[in-house]
Amino acid sequence: MSTLNNHRNGSDPGRAAGVGGAGEAARQIRPRRFVLGVSGASGAAYALRLLEQLLNAGAEVHLVVTDFGRRLLFDEAGVTHVDFANLCPTIASAHAADRLVIHPNKDVGAVIASGSFLHDGMVVLPCSGNSLGAIATGCGSNLLTRAAMVTLKERRPLIVCHRETPLSLIDIENMRQLTLAGAIVCPTNPGFYLKPESVDDLVDFMVGKVLDLLKVEHALNTRWADVARVAGTRSVTR
Numbered sequence: 001m002s003t004l005n006n007h008r009n010g011s012d013p014g015r016a017a018g019v020g021g022a023g024e025a026a027r028q029i030r031p032r033r034f035v036l037g038v039s040g041a042s043g044a045a046y047a048l049r050l051l052e053q054l055l056n057a058g059a060e061v062h063l064v065v066t067d068f069g070r071r072l073l074f075d076e077a078g079v080t081h082v083d084f085a086n087l088c089p090t091i092a093s094a095h096a097a098d099r100l101v102i103h104p105n106k107d108v109g110a111v112i113a114s115g116s117f118l119h120d121g122m123v124v125l126p127c128s129g130n131s132l133g134a135i136a137t138g139c140g141s142n143l144l145t146r147a148a149m150v151t152l153k154e155r156r157p158l159i160v161c162h163r164e165t166p167l168s169l170i171d172i173e174n175m176r177q178l179t180l181a182g183a184i185v186c187p188t189n190p191g192f193y194l195k196p197e198s199v200d201d202l203v204d205f206m207v208g209k210v211l212d213l214l215k216v217e218h219a220l221n222t223r224w225a226d227v228a229r230v231a232g233t234r235s236v237t238r
């Protein structure tokens with residue numbers, strides 16, 4: 001795992017070189033950069049699969065996990081340490097490890113807490129009702145919620161994958177508020193029309209949806225059009 005000193009001090013290759021010309025060229029060659037927040041809602045498998053897919057797609061990922069997020073990663077996925085080896089056991093490439101930056105949730109001075117640190121979007125997956133409320137009301141005091149609020153103020157994509165059921169009016173109002181502020185509320189709510197055969201298929205449905213929202217290409221089998229083409233006879237519009 002890299003400490004990526006240039007990230008820690010907030011510098012960016014594109015910014016350092018100036019706007020346009022050489023600066024623009026430098027900006028274009030940096031990998032796409034995303035922030036992934038993992039909070040204490042059920043759905044550790046979603047977070048792990050999304051992290052794997054983003055790294056495999058060549059993206060740089062800045063990860064922040066809340067205390068309850070760590071507990072869920074352990075309870076649901078057996079993750080004992082939040083590090084590259086434990087989070088990404090299927091990824092062999094050392095280059096991928098260099099593209100994962102893990103920030104302590106208490107470190108509200110980390111680069112992702114600053115709007116000057118450029119990134120291409122943040123996902124909170126899974127998002128607890130607690131983190132949802134903190135982000136929606138602008139009163140979060142940890143790095144995950146701070147980074148999400150900064151993402152909103154900078155008008156960058158913020159995808160909030162809330163998990164709870166049923167919903168109280170408080171959750172619904174928080175989702176409404178976040179939507180008005182520019183976030184995309186994308187509940188962990190897999191469809192069944194692709195005829196999933198395993199939990200992994202359901203996980204991929206959600207992760208594919210999030211990757212689509214981030215405009216990251218993927219090979220997950222999540223498209224109705226592909227199924228419909230194979231089936232040939234289906235005419236349902238989705």
Ligand SMILES: Cc1cc2nc3c(=O)[nH]c(=O)nc-3n(C[C@H](O)[C@H](O)[C@H](O)COP(=O)(O)O)c2cc1C
Nearest residue numbers: 039040041042066068069127128129130131163164
């Ligand atoms: C095993 C377990 C499962 C949980 N599942 C959910 C859930 O699905 N949704 C939710 O909103 N909270 C859930 N919680 C409660 C949150 O973890 C709790 O509200 C916590 O304060 C969230 O803090 P965070 O947003 O900082 O992670 C769960 C807690 C535990 C221990």
